Amino acid sequence: MTSMTPALRNLFLAGAIASLLLARASAAATDPAFVECAACHSTDGTNALGPTLKGIVGRQSASVPDFAYSNAMKRAKLQWTAAELDKYLANPQGVVPGNAMPYAGMPDPNQRKALIAYLSTLK
Ligand code: HEC
The missing domain is CATH 1.20.5 (Single alpha-helices involved in coiled-coils or other helix-helix interfaces)
Structure with missing residues (x-):
């Protein structure tokens, strides 16, 4: 050759x-703010420290079958609409008291909005 x-x-x-x-x-x-989530959440359907965020927008809370949710998250009975995610991401412990997500919250509403727009692309 x-x-x-x-x-x-x-x-x-x-x-x-x-x-x-x-x-x-x-x-x-990928939204730049997603780096704050990527340590614990995948977007590809696999669970890590947290449940996968694939299909999160519109999903029922605590509904990934093979993820061991806290009792607090199991009892929450929320639907993760964009509005609900906005509240939760601003203040996770305020929306679901006692949940096991070690994340203090994202205070900037514009950052949350862009992040949620990205999350809604994860089908
Ligand atoms: C240090 C790890 C960690 C980080 C960082 C983190 N999460 Fe989580 N997340 C978790 C865990 C653990 C749970 C399950 C909580 C429970 O069962 O109480 C969870 C649960 C969730 C849920 C509920 C899922 C469901 O199926 O009901 C959403 C939505 C979520 N996280 C979004 C995010 C987003 C968006 C970010 C980034 C801004 C983020 N998380 C950052 C660990 C994390």
């Missing part, structure tokens, strides 16, 4: 770099 000429190799590298950049651009659709 003949080896690639330098020009061909550069073309090949340019293509590889372009596709890497494209892959990063689509991953960048």
